[in-house]
Amino acid sequence: MTTPRPQHVAVIGGGFSGTMTAVNLARLSPAPLRVTLFNHGSPTGRGIAYGTRRPEHLLNVATRNMSALPDHPNHFLDWLRTRTEYAGVPEAELRETFMPRRVYGDYLRGLTQHYAKPVDPRAGVEFAVIGDEVLALEAAGDGARLRLAGGATLDADKVVLATGNEPPADLPGSDTVARHAAWCANPWLDWETRIPAAGDIVLLGTGLTTVDAIITLLALDWPGTIHAVSRNGLLPESHFKGVDDPHFPPASVDLATLGLAGLVRLVGEHCARLRTAGLNPAMVVDKMRPHTQRVWGAFTDAERREFIAKHAARWNVLRHRIAPSIHRQVAGALESGRLKITRAAITGVKPLGAKIGVELQDRAGATTLLEAALAINCTGPHTRFSATRSPLLQQLLSSGLAQPDSMDMGIRVEPDFTVVERSGQRSSFLHAIGPLLRGTLWESVAVPELRGQALRVAQTLLDAGAPAPAEAAVIEYQI
Ligand SMILES: Cc1cc2nc3c(=O)[nH]c(=O)nc-3n(C[C@H](O)[C@H](O)[C@H](O)COP(=O)(O)OP(=O)(O)OC[C@H]3O[C@@H](n4cnc5c(N)ncnc54)[C@H](O)[C@@H]3O)c2cc1C
Known part of the structure; x- marks a missing residue:
């Protein structure tokens, strides 16, 4: 039995995931449809990642793998060709280029504009963008009623949650520095205007957001010392050129049947083997990518917890690699002493006059205090779903319209992205995609996964029959 096509779809969150859901609904709907995209907090179409205004922030995925549309793999590449500055770049070079993220934001913004303000009067889809926060949802009739921060309410037949990444979790003592001029709790808000003339800057974390901050400080020629601190002290690795390794995964092995111990052994x-051959072992991580979601789905929760505790840090630096030019700049800063990495647990932050004191403890138990003229929390998106700071997600949990996944890393969904209510029932109107599915899928954060989700959820809502065809696996490293 087919479900009736929805008349009005509300999409909450206007970053990549929500925008592309709305775009897919608009371009694929065979019949008149209303789509409303709600967004607040970061620029519509661009979201957090592509809302950066800094030209030195590059994509960490090459152009060839950044199409927003799974069924048009060269879409981003072709769009770049419409810009004078890229029109003459040889194809092979452009495919492997890591574009500025703000250029990618222009691409997404352009797609949004094309469908939200169509010049073709025959367009059958009414696509509205509302710049307001959705605070609450309740069941109303066969659909939902949305309550907005501005006071308005709006009814929809179906709702897609694409609320994205939350700012980093608080650290011990965060409350004591919350209003301090030298403390930055959200690394994705412009902090460049607050850079001190002298002193040290301390970046809490050593992942991708830290790299963004380092690159910006270098671009601004900031003369002081940059400290980056994390428990493992591991910075992201660089993209590289490799070989087409046919031996992994072995043809006879289904990676999802191995369990964590078997997988760790095989990997x-x-x-x-690759190290012995003088090759980069990160090729294994790349070649696992088409299988990762299935492998994660087959793990028990105990295995998932063990993976996070023992292997995730190493996985992340190999998996979320950075553009070689960015890596070279970071390596140069390390060599010159402008950047210092400290391997320690961050045990607290506290006010220290005009500075922030960052308390550290190393593995041997020794404690130190770094004095920061500016301290930026770059520890990565907050992931304990039951402690979400989003009023909307809190309301969904407290009303029973949603529940955390078994890892409490995001929202519990069915394989077709339908949200599961606290009662265990499938929601009749609510779907979720994007980083909210991290606990269910593990890999649910980068464009190569999110574009497929945005297409599949649109097809489900349109009852478009055949699900989105599986994309051909793209190997991230360059061959
Ligand atoms: C700094 C950074 C760089 C990255 N670089 C890359 C890269 O180079 N390549 C890659 O593939 N991936 C990259 N990523 C991964 C990135 O997460 C995804 O590519 C993608 O941007 C996630 O989009 P999203 O729409 O799911 O979430 P977000 O970008 O977080 O967007 C969600 C939007 O929803 C809004 N919102 C939330 N709640 C509500 C509400 N209740 N009402 C209204 N609006 C709401 C938010 O304010 C935000 O605007 C990067 C991520 C970050 C953080």
């Missing part, structure tokens, strides 16, 4: 063997 370890293949990494050792």
Whole structure:
């Protein structure tokens, strides 16, 4: 039995995931449809990642793998060709280029504009963008009623939650520095205007957001010392050129049946083989990518917890690699002493006059205090779903319209992205995609996964029959 096509779809969140859901609904709907995209907090179409205004912030995925549309793999590449500055770049070079993220934001913004303000009067889809926060949802008739921060309410037949990444979790003592001029709790808000003339800047974390901050400080020629601190002290690795390794995964092995211990053993063997051959073992991580969601789905929760505790830090630096030019700049800063990495647990932050004191403890238990003229919390998106700071997500949890996934990393969904209510029932109107599915899928954060989700959820809502065809696996490293 087919479900009736929805008349009005509300999409909450206007970053990549929500925008592309709305765009897919608009371009694929065979019949008249109303789509309303709600967004607040970061620029519509661009979201947090592509809302950056800094030209030195580059994509960490090459152009060839950044199409927003799974069924048009060269869409971003072709769009770049419409810009004078890229029109003459040889194809092979452009495919492997890591574009400025703000250029990618222009691309997404352009797609939004094309469908939200169509010049073709025959367009059958009414696509509205509302710049307001959705505070609450309740069931109303066969659909939902949305309550907005501005006071308005709006009814929809179906709702897609695409609320994206939350700012980093608080650190011990965050409350004591919350209003301090030298404390930045959200690394994605412009902090460049607050850079001190002298003193040290301390970046809490050593992941991708930290790299963004380092690159900006270098671009601004900031003369002081940059400290980056994390428990493992691991910075992201660089993209590289590799070979088409046919030995991993072995044809006879289904990675999803191995369990964590078996997988760790197999991956370890293949990494050792590649190292012996003088090749980069990160190729194994790339070649696992088409299988990762299935592997994660087959793990028990105990295995998932063990993976996070023992392997996730190493996985992340190999998996979320950065553009070689960015890596070279970071390496140069390390060599010159402008950047210092400290391997320690961050045990607290506290006010220290005009500075922030960052308390650290190393593995041997020794404690130190870094004095920061500016301290930026770059510890990555907050992921404990039950402690979400989003009023909307809190309301969904408290009203029973949603529940956390079994890892409490995001929202519980069915394989077709339908939200599961606290009662265990499938929601009749609510779907979720994007980083909210991290606990269910593990890999649910970068464009190569999110574009497929945005297409599949649109097809489900349009009852478009055949699901989105599986994309051909793209190997991230360059061959
Ligand atoms: C700094 C950074 C750089 C990245 N670089 C890359 C990259 O180079 N390549 C790559 O593939 N991936 C990259 N990523 C991964 C990135 O998460 C995804 O590519 C993508 O941007 C996520 O989009 P999203 O729409 O799911 O979430 P977000 O970008 O977080 O957007 C969600 C939007 O919804 C809004 N919102 C939330 N709640 C509500 C509400 N209740 N009402 C209204 N609006 C709401 C938010 O304010 C925000 O505007 C990067 C991520 C970050 C943080």
